[in-house]
Amino acid sequence: MTGRNIIWGTIFVLIFLPNSLLASESPGTALELPSILWGLIIILLVAKLGGHFMEKLHQPAVLGELLFGIIIGNLYLFGATFIEPLKDDRTIEVLAELGVIILLFEVGLETSVHEMKKVGMTSTLVALFGIIAPFFLGWGVSAIFMPEASIYVHIFIGATLTATSVGITARVLKDIGKLQVRESKIILGAAVIDDILGLIILAVVVGIIDTANMGGGGTNYIDILVILAKALGFIIAALLIGNWVIPRLFKVSAQIKGSGVLLTTALLVCFLLAVLAEKIGLAAIVGAFAAGLILDKLQYRSFTDRGEHSLEELVAPIGTFLTPIFFVKMGMMVDLRTFANVDILLFAAVMTAAAIVGKQACSLAVWDRQTNRWAVGLGMIPRGEVGLIFAGIGAKLAIGGTPVVSAGAYSAVVIMVIITTLVTPPALKYSLLRDRKKITEE
Numbered sequence: 001m002t003g004r005n006i007i008w009g010t011i012f013v014l015i016f017l018p019n020s021l022l023a024s025e026s027p028g029t030a031l032e033l034p035s036i037l038w039g040l041i042i043i044l045l046v047a048k049l050g051g052h053f054m055e056k057l058h059q060p061a062v063l064g065e066l067l068f069g070i071i072i073g074n075l076y077l078f079g080a081t082f083i084e085p086l087k088d089d090r091t092i093e094v095l096a097e098l099g100v101i102i103l104l105f106e107v108g109l110e111t112s113v114h115e116m117k118k119v120g121m122t123s124t125l126v127a128l129f130g131i132i133a134p135f136f137l138g139w140g141v142s143a144i145f146m147p148e149a150s151i152y153v154h155i156f157i158g159a160t161l162t163a164t165s166v167g168i169t170a171r172v173l174k175d176i177g178k179l180q181v182r183e184s185k186i187i188l189g190a191a192v193i194d195d196i197l198g199l200i201i202l203a204v205v206v207g208i209i210d211t212a213n214m215g216g217g218g219t220n221y222i223d224i225l226v227i228l229a230k231a232l233g234f235i236i237a238a239l240l241i242g243n244w245v246i247p248r249l250f251k252v253s254a255q256i257k258g259s260g261v262l263l264t265t266a267l268l269v270c271f272l273l274a275v276l277a278e279k280i281g282l283a284a285i286v287g288a289f290a291a292g293l294i295l296d297k298l299q300y301r302s303f304t305d306r307g308e309h310s311l312e313e314l315v316a317p318i319g320t321f322l323t324p325i326f327f328v329k330m331g332m333m334v335d336l337r338t339f340a341n342v343d344i345l346l347f348a349a350v351m352t353a354a355a356i357v358g359k360q361a362c363s364l365a366v367w368d369r370q371t372n373r374w375a376v377g378l379g380m381i382p383r384g385e386v387g388l389i390f391a392g393i394g395a396k397l398a399i400g401g402t403p404v405v406s407a408g409a410y411s412a413v414v415i416m417v418i419i420t421t422l423v424t425p426p427a428l429k430y431s432l433l434r435d436r437k438k439i440t441e442e
Helices: 003-016 019-023 033-056 061-073 084-088 090-109 113-118 120-145 151-160 166-175 182-215 221-253 261-279 284-294 297-305 311-332 336-340 342-365 373-379 384-396 407-441
Strands: none
Touching: 033 061, 033 084, 033 090, 033 311, 061 311, 061 384, 061 407, 084 090, 084 311, 090 261, 090 284, 090 311, 090 384, 120 151, 120 182, 120 342, 151 182, 151 384, 151 407, 166 182, 166 407, 182 221, 182 284, 182 373, 182 384, 221 261, 221 284, 221 297, 261 284, 261 297, 261 311, 311 384, 336 342, 336 407, 342 373, 342 407, 373 407, 384 407
16 A cells, blocks of 8 residues: 555545534534544645645645645535534634734744834835735725625625735745745835734724723724724834833743743733733734744843754744634535535625735835835735635624624635735746846846
């Protein structure tokens, strides 16, 4: 028996063996520990296999996790209903939410405030253009295809299109050996700023929807300004206070004996800021990202000097476990029956076009003729994991009991995320390498 046959045999056993165990659980009830463990076995298995197949095709692993999540989430169409209890189980949902918190914490850790200051005005303008154009295009597309929906739904769809996946673009630039060229520095700097602005927009939109639900009379401009001030104030306060508190916190924790003190201290900061963000009406991921921003290598140098790994290395195994759960669960939420609706597919196609065209507005912010402005625009296209995070939050929000992002709209957003993530690597690679070839010929 070949290795491939063994793998597929293992998949068959692990997925279909727990059929009777999971299917016996009533929908909406908390699963027992054995059922949860079987569910995690299935989710982690399909996540790693999906990531493997995508990487074999030179695509981001996150796409495999998402696509395989869609597959197992729609097995009920073929009479296999044992996955259904996992979709609504609170334990799996909490693990998925922890996964996205750790993911944003990791993104924050990899983001240097000092480096952001050096990217200059060009990256800032690129980020602003890449936020404004997709936002209003997304709003317009949503208003056209869902005229009966609330204005808050249109705003949220617009906000979903503002995101940029810095990780996917960075990987493409690294693969083609272009990380050090001017275009790459502009793209990566703008993508980081884009993420911060996107999280602020997300916080504002979530706050507006919560305010509208509580007040019942809509949201005025004062409410919006208050929410915006809270979002900006939270990140600024985290940076300012963190620079004073964090070094002292690590100095104290360095005196504690035992293993894992550095990681534990960092996670305490991450979870504390996530809780504070939730308490003031922002998303927990905003707090997690801010926590990653304020934890600088110099602040915990006393730990690394004595031989401990960096925080990025310590947090990575946690993310390896939890983050795929989030993406597989996001895939499981996609109902393939909505794809039979031509209107949904048309909505997805137009939204994808708006997502791509909107990010090309970034090129207008590049005035230097020596810079490949089209490469900058292409590098800002992929929505990747950030777009999924936005969509996932929207699926949980409700206005008057109605989800902000319906099942059909969620499926359309997932299609947009997949296509924008797939088209970027070859397009960006072609643009930059063609530019280099042209220079060589001249």
